[in-house]
Amino acid sequence: MHAIKWILLFATLIGFVPAASTQSLPTIKVAFNVPGDEAKLLMRAHPEYFPAIGRDYQINWMQLQGTATVSQALIAGTADCGVNAPLTLAQAITGAGLKPILIGAIIGESPQSFTSYWAVKEDSPIRTVKDLKGKTVAVNTIGSQLDAFTRIWLKQNGLDPKHDVNIAEVPFPLSEAALRQGRVDAIVLVQPFATRAEKTGGLRKLGALRDVQPNLLNLVEACRQDFVDAHPKVAAQYARDFAAASKRFSQDHAASIALLSDILKMPKPALESFMFTSHDYQRYPDGAVDVQVVQKSFDLFYDNGLLAKKLDANAYIRPGISLVAHQDSK
Structure with missing residues (x-):
């Protein structure tokens, strides 16, 4: 004891x-x-x-x-x-x-930071949001906040997201390949995938999330x-x-x-290319x-x-x- x-x-x-x-x-x-x-x-x-x-x-x-x-x-x-x-x-x-x-x-x-954006292929005939009528737009998850902003963005530009556009679910890591291969017509780009896509080239910005809500x-x-x-x-x-x-x-x-x-x-250089820069969140x-x-x-x-x-x-x-x-x- x-x-x-x-x-x-x-x-x-x-x-x-x-x-x-x-x-x-x-x-x-x-x-x-x-x-x-x-x-x-x-x-x-x-x-x-x-x-x-x-x-x-x-x-x-x-x-x-x-x-x-x-x-x-x-x-x-x-x-x-x-x-x-x-x-x-x-x-x-x-x-x-x-x-x-x-x-x-x-x-x-914010207006001073990176903003998520919708992109199409550079040679796509889609020049404005209204050209997405009858097309397929990929979002990361149906029901997510980015899905909601995509639908609001379409609606603000005169499209009915339920009937005019097909919204498909494609995870962020796979969306760029889906767009380049023609399986979808537009995608939402977020970091770090946006910087990777921009480095490869061949895509064009169609609209930005800050157009819907700046902050x-x-x-x-x-x-x-x-x-x-x-x-x-x-x-x-x-x-x-x-x-x-x-x-x-x-x-x-x-x-x-x-x-x-x-x-x-991910390799450090890939992250250093945008993190803590003006192209970061x-x-x-x-x-x-x-x-x-x-x-x-x-x-x-x-x-x-x-x-x-x-x-x-x-x-x-x-x-x-x-x-x-x-x-x-x-």
Whole structure:
């Protein structure tokens, strides 16, 4: 008995934490996507940069494909927090009663950054959006935010996306080949695939996402409200670590490119050709959400029949937890 007491005392003095103590820490089930979810990819690869992970809480990481799948996991309660597009989040709220709290911003688009765009082959007879009537446009996933913006773009240019155009589902890595081989007539180009296609040449831009919404959040981080209510201190610390990861990723360019090169299995020069340049997405070094930008997306989706009711983005902000940008004129 005395020997056991001395062992425990020695373990305390040297800072040893028994496995049982680690197991008793609050756990956040966090869903992430690859690529795009960069701050969280850094947190997952290098938890040693964030002392609270493993000390105050632990993370159970789960990789899911697409933001719609993450929204479904949040609805089901199999994930506590995860990456969302404003559209999939809004549809989960209006369609399934999800109650989320916005934590932070991941990537977006602005007039100063790269913007996703629709492209056709250089020698295509398609010169304007209206020429897509009777043609096939590829999107990454039916029901995704890019699919929604494609339909809004078509509608704004006088086409009925349900009857005038065939919208096909083609994953990003395969869409360029589908276009060049003539299996589709137009595609949506996002990074890093846009830079690769531009280097090869032979394609022409037909329209850009900023024509639909100039300032846009592509990806946001959100947690279930019931999780935040039950663990407010843990949620606040997770938000602080998310902000720190966003800052570190944005500042240490070489390390960040090396990390993504390893995860995506892409050569560093391919990533260096656009990352942290004017041809990169809008990044948020503080990880903060611009609520006005989210509200404009919510309004756009509602006005185009993609949401059953209007939403107030401010309803999903929790003071002391949500990372919120200073709201200026947008």
